[in-house]
Amino acid sequence: MGNHWIVTGNFTESGAVAWRRADGTWSQRFVESGLLPDEQAAKRIADTANATEQREISDPYVIEVRADGSTLDPLSARERIRANGPTIPMRRPDSGLGRGKRG
Amino acid sequence: MYQYDDFDRRMITDRARQFRGQVERRLSGEITEDEFKHLRLKNGLYKQLHAYMMRVAVPYGLLSSTQVRKLAHIARVYDKGYAHLTTRQNVQYNWPRLVDVPNILDELASVEMHAVQTSGNCVRNISSDHFAGVAVDEIEDPRPYCEILRQWSTFHPEFSNLPRKFKIAVTGTPGDDRTAVRFHDIGLRIVANAQGEHGFEVIVGGGMGRTPVIGSVVRPFLPKRHLLSYCESILRVYNLYGRRDNKHKARIKILLVSLGVDEFRRRVEEDWEATRTPELELPDAEIARVSAFFAPPPYEKLPTSSDRLTALALGRDRELGNWVKNNVVRHKVPGYSAVVVSVKVPGIPPGDVSDTQLDAIADLADKYSFGHVCVTHTQNLVLADVKTSDLPQLHADLVALDLGKSNIGKLTDVITCPGLDYCDLANARSIPLSLEIAERFDRIDYLNDLGEVSIKISGCINACGHHHVGNIGILGIDKRGEEFYQLMLGGSPGNDASIGKILGAALPQNEIVDAVEKVLDRYLVVRESPEEKFLETVRRVGFEPFKQAVYGAAGTADAGGE
Amino acid sequence: MQIIRNRAITDDDFVHVPDGTELPAAGKPIVTLARYTAAREELLARYPALGVRITPDKLPTDVPERSRLALIAIEFPRWTEGRGFSIARQLRQREGFTGELRAVGWVLRDQLRYLERCGFNAFELQPGKPLASALEAFGELPHTYQTAVDEPLPIYRRR
Numbered sequence: 001m002g003n004h005w006i007v008t009g010n011f012t013e014s015g016a017v018a019w020r021r022a023d024g025t026w027s028q029r030f031v032e033s034g035l036l037p038d039e040q041a042a043k044r045i046a047d048t049a050n051a052t053e054q055r056e057i058s059d060p061y062v063i064e065v066r067a068d069g070s071t072l073d074p075l076s077a078r079e080r081i082r083a084n085g086p087t088i089p090m091r092r093p094d095s096g097l098g099r100g101k102r103g
Numbered sequence: 104m105y106q107y108d109d110f111d112r113r114m115i116t117d118r119a120r121q122f123r124g125q126v127e128r129r130l131s132g133e134i135t136e137d138e139f140k141h142l143r144l145k146n147g148l149y150k151q152l153h154a155y156m157m158r159v160a161v162p163y164g165l166l167s168s169t170q171v172r173k174l175a176h177i178a179r180v181y182d183k184g185y186a187h188l189t190t191r192q193n194v195q196y197n198w199p200r201l202v203d204v205p206n207i208l209d210e211l212a213s214v215e216m217h218a219v220q221t222s223g224n225c226v227r228n229i230s231s232d233h234f235a236g237v238a239v240d241e242i243e244d245p246r247p248y249c250e251i252l253r254q255w256s257t258f259h260p261e262f263s264n265l266p267r268k269f270k271i272a273v274t275g276t277p278g279d280d281r282t283a284v285r286f287h288d289i290g291l292r293i294v295a296n297a298q299g300e301h302g303f304e305v306i307v308g309g310g311m312g313r314t315p316v317i318g319s320v321v322r323p324f325l326p327k328r329h330l331l332s333y334c335e336s337i338l339r340v341y342n343l344y345g346r347r348d349n350k351h352k353a354r355i356k357i358l359l360v361s362l363g364v365d366e367f368r369r370r371v372e373e374d375w376e377a378t379r380t381p382e383l384e385l386p387d388a389e390i391a392r393v394s395a396f397f398a399p400p401p402y403e404k405l406p407t408s409s410d411r412l413t414a415l416a417l418g419r420d421r422e423l424g425n426w427v428k429n430n431v432v433r434h435k436v437p438g439y440s441a442v443v444v445s446v447k448v449p450g451i452p453p454g455d456v457s458d459t460q461l462d463a464i465a466d467l468a469d470k471y472s473f474g475h476v477c478v479t480h481t482q483n484l485v486l487a488d489v490k491t492s493d494l495p496q497l498h499a500d501l502v503a504l505d506l507g508k509s510n511i512g513k514l515t516d517v518i519t520c521p522g523l524d525y526c527d528l529a530n531a532r533s534i535p536l537s538l539e540i541a542e543r544f545d546r547i548d549y550l551n552d553l554g555e556v557s558i559k560i561s562g563c564i565n566a567c568g569h570h571h572v573g574n575i576g577i578l579g580i581d582k583r584g585e586e587f588y589q590l591m592l593g594g595s596p597g598n599d600a601s602i603g604k605i606l607g608a609a610l611p612q613n614e615i616v617d618a619v620e621k622v623l624d625r626y627l628v629v630r631e632s633p634e635e636k637f638l639e640t641v642r643r644v645g646f647e648p649f650k651q652a653v654y655g656a657a658g659t660a661d662a663g664g665e
Numbered sequence: 666m667q668i669i670r671n672r673a674i675t676d677d678d679f680v681h682v683p684d685g686t687e688l689p690a691a692g693k694p695i696v697t698l699a700r701y702t703a704a705r706e707e708l709l710a711r712y713p714a715l716g717v718r719i720t721p722d723k724l725p726t727d728v729p730e731r732s733r734l735a736l737i738a739i740e741f742p743r744w745t746e747g748r749g750f751s752i753a754r755q756l757r758q759r760e761g762f763t764g765e766l767r768a769v770g771w772v773l774r775d776q777l778r779y780l781e782r783c784g785f786n787a788f789e790l791q792p793g794k795p796l797a798s799a800l801e802a803f804g805e806l807p808h809t810y811q812t813a814v815d816e817p818l819p820i821y822r823r824r
Contacts, residue, residue: 013130014200015155042274046660055132058150077531078523082152086524088452088534090183110820114808121805125775140743142775224745254810254820260779261754261813264747331811331819345726377759382818389821537666 003075004044004067005050008082009060017082018057020045026057030083035067055073104165104475105250106395109214112259115217122146123205130202137316145225145263146594146622147218148204151527154588157199158221163187163231163273164192164251164485168465171476173214175461181207186461188446188454189269190518190569192478197525219257226256226338230272232281233443233479235485236397239435242300243293245275247393249332251385255331255581260264262338265344265375266322267353269338270310275477277304283480283596284319284570285309288355289337294324302326307337307367308359312568315602316356322372327390332379333371339378361410400473400488405438408491412440415494417504425509425547426498440491442472444484445508445516449457452534453517459489461506471497480569483511513550513622514558515541522562522579522585529562531586531612532580536560539616553636556637557601559594574638575609576603588615592649593641606646608655625652669763669777670787672803674796677789679716679736694739698723704818709733718769721748725756725789739785741770750783757784757814774799778806784814 002028011028018026022034036042042062049060066073074080081087107115121144129139143149147158152266159174165176174194178186181203187195199207209219220227229249236244252271256262264267272287274280277294290306302327303479309318325333341355344362359367373464416428432441444464447453464484468476472486472492479485501507510516517540520526522533537560545551559573563580570576571596580587587609594603611616623637629648632641641649666768668677679693688694688711693717701708708715709730716736717728725731737756739749749768756762767787768780777788777799810820 010150012155013202015150017153048394051656054135055130058136076153077581077586078529079571081523082531083152087532087540088524089450091544108824110808110824114806114810117806117808124805138773140772224747251821257810258806259702259811260782261750262747263750263776263779266747339751343748347745347748380812380817382822383812569724657755
C-alpha cells in the first residue's frame with residue numbers, strides 16, 4: 001500500500017515504452033515495474049540510466065504510482081494512458097488484406 | 104503536379120542517407136538522445152507517449168495515386184495498418200520504429216516524398232487550398248508558388264534554427280480564404296492590383312496557441328518576382344529579433360505585437376533593400392516552368408452540369424442526394440465536380456485512414472480524378488476533378504469503403520489533434536470527445552438541420568486542433584492531474600477571421616459533450632431562420648443565451664470552479 | 666587545441682582571452698566585445714591579428730571597425746541558437762568581411778554545412794567530439810536550392 005516510484009523511458013530502437021524492473025533490466029510491461037519507495041533514489045537511478053544506458057533507453061524519468069496489492073495506478077491521466085496504452089481504437093477493424101508485422 | 108528532376112531527387116536521397124547515418128550514430132550510442140533530438144526533429148520524427156511519431160511531408164496536400172499506395176504500404180509494413188491526416192495537410196504515422204525509419208525514408212524517396220522539415224524550428228510545410236486549380240472563385244492557382252517556396256525553404260541554412268517553427272500558407276481565392284492565411288506566420292493572398300496584375304498581399308504574425316492572433320498586413324501588394332527575397336527578409340528579422348528566452352513567446356506573432364507592425368515592416372524593408380539581388384528575383388520563366396506542372400489535366404469537353412447536380416441532390420436516392428449536397432463542390436470546368444471524401448465516421452479517430460482504404464483511394468483517384476488526391480487541413484481528402492456524371496458510381500464506391508459519410512462541414516466533421524492518447528505535449532484527451540460527438544449526433548437529418556458548424560478540438564494550448572477558429576472550440580486542460588475542457592464559441596478561420604471566446608468555467612470530461620448538445624439545442628431555438636448559420640447566430644445574439652444553456656441562469660459551472 | 670578551418674583540421678593559432686585574464690605578450694588573441702570596445706585602438710595597434718568574440722544578441726554594427734579584425738567568433742550558447750547564421754551572413758554579404766568567421770560554443774557536426782553556407786569558415790567543436798568524422802559532414806548535403814554566402818544563384822538560375 002502507499003505510493004511508490006517507478007523509473008520509465010522509451011526503448012531507443014523501437015520507441016516502445018520501457019519500465020525498469022527491480023533487477024535493473026527493462027520491460028515493455030507496466031506490471032513488471034520495480035517499485036521504489038523513495039523519489040530521490042528513483043531520480044538518481046533515472047539519471048544514471050540516462051548517463052550509461054543511452055543505447056537501450058531514451059529519456060528515462062520517474063513517475064509516482066499508488067500500489068495497492070497487485071494493482072499499480074499512476075497518479076496522473078498522462079501516466080495512466082502511457083502505462084495502459086491509447087484509450088481509443090488504434091486501427092480500423094476492417095476486413096481488408098494485409099496485417100502489419102506488428103498489427 | 105510537380106515532378107522531381109535529378110536535382111530534386113538527389114536532394115532527398117542525400118538527406119535520407121544523411122539521416123541514416125545519424126540514426127546509426129544514435130543506435131550505436133555515439134550520440135546521446137539529447138544530441139539526437141534536434142536531428143530527428145529536423146526530419147519529422149517525434150518521440151510521443153507510446154512510440155515515435157513520424158510526420159511525412161505532403162506539400163500543399165497534393166498526392167499522386169502512386170504516393171498514396173506507398174503511404175498504404177508503409178502503414179501496412181512498418182506501422183499498425185493506418186495513417187493519420189493532419190491539420191497542415193501532412194500525413195503521420197504513430198508507431199514507426201527508429202531502426203526502420205531509414206528504410207521508410209528510402210521508400211518515401213522512391214516516390215518523391217520525404218519528411219524534411221515537418222518538425223523543428225524551421226520553415227514547415229507550405230499549405231494551401233485543397234480546391235486549388237479547380238475552385239470557381241480562384242483568381243490564380245497558388246500551388247506553383249507553394250512549390251517555389253518549398254524549394255527555397257528546404258535545407259535553408261540561415262533559417263535552420265529559428266526561435267520557433269514557421270508556417271506559411273498561400274491562397275488563390277482572396278474572396279473566400281480556405282487556408283486560414285490570417286492565422287499563419289506568413290500568409291500570402293494572391294490579389295490583383297488596379298492594373299489587373301497579380302501579386303501577393305503579405306500577412307505576417309497570425310497564429311493560434313497560447314496567444315491567438317490574427318495576422319497583420321505588412322505589404323498590401325508584393326510583385327511576384329520579389330516573393331522569395333521579401334520572405335527572406337521577414338525570416339531574417341524574425342531570426343535575429345524573435346524571442347528565444349521563452350518557448351511560449353517565441354513565434355513571430357509575439358515579435359510583431361511587441362514591435363508593432365510599422366516597426367516590424369521598417370526592419371524588414373531595411374533588410375530587403377540591403378540584401379535583395381537581381382539573382383534573387385523570381386523570373387517569369389521559373390514561374391512559368393513550375394506552373395506548367397500544374398496545368399489542367401485533359402478535361403473532356405462536357406456540357407455544364409449544375410442542373411444534373413441539383414437533380415442528384417434532390418433525387419429519390421436520399422443517401423446519394425445528401426452526399427451530393429454536402430460533399431460535392433462546384434468546379435470551374437463544365438461537367439466536372441470536386442468531391443470531398445469524408446474520413447470522419449463513428450468509431451474511428453478523425454483523420455485516421457487504414458492501409459486498405461488508402462489503396463482503394465489510390466484506385467479511385469486513378470479511376471475518377473486523373474490520379475490525384477489532396478489532403479485537406481480539415482483532415483479529409485479531396486478528389487478534385489470528378490466528372491459529374493460519375494458521381495453516383497463514385498458515391499457507391501466510397502460507401503463500400505466506409506468513406507461515404509455526407510458530413511462535410513457539418514457537426515460530425517470534427518477536427519481534432521491526437522491529444523493525450525498519443526501526444527507527449529497534451530494535457531487532455533481529444534479523440535474520445537470526437538468519437539462521442541460522431542456517435543451521438545450521427546443523424547443526417549439533424550446534421551442537415553444544424554447546417555454548417557465546425558467543431559475543433561485541441562488537447563493542449565499548442566492548438567494543433569485549431570480550436571481557436573472553430574465555431575465551437577474545445578481545449579483540453581490539466582486541472583490537478585485530471586482532464587477538463589474549456590468550451591469556446593465564435594471562431595472562424597477565413598476572411599471573416601475571429602478567435603473563439605471561452606463560454607465559462609472548464610467542464611469535466613463527462614459533461615463536455617452534453618454542453619455541446621445544449622449549445623446546439625439553444626442555436627436551434629434562437630436562430631432567426633434555418634438559413635442563419637450557427638456562427639451567424641452566435642455573432643448576432645452574443646454569448647448570453649449559450650452561457651445560460653450550458654451553465655444555467657446563475658452562470659456558474661455545474662461542477663468545479665475555474 | 667585543434668579546430669576545423671577551411672574544411673581541414675588544424676592547430677588553433679588564436680587563443681581565447683577571457684575577461685579579467687592577462688593578454689598575451691604576442692600572438693593572436695580573441696577578446697570579448699566588451700574588452701574590444703573598451704580598448705579598441707590599443708588592441709589593434711598591439712596585435713596585427715586580433716579576434717573578437719561576440720554573443721548572438723549582437724549585430725555586426727555593434728562591432729566597431731570590424732574590417733580591421735582578423736577574426737570574429739560568434740557564440741552558439743545552445744544547440745537551438747540560430748542568430749549566428751544571420752549575423753555571419755550579414756558580415757559576409759552586407760559588410761564584406763573577409764577575415765575568419767568562427768563558430769564557437771554548441772557547434773554540432775550536423776550544422777557544419779549550414780554554418781559554412783552562411784559564411785563561417787572555422788569551427789570549434791565541443792571537447793571530445795571527433796573532428797575527422799565531423800569533416801565528413803561537409804559533404805553530406807552538397808546540393809543547394811537557395812542562395813547563401815557560398816552560392817549567389819538560386820536553383821532556378823542554375824537548372
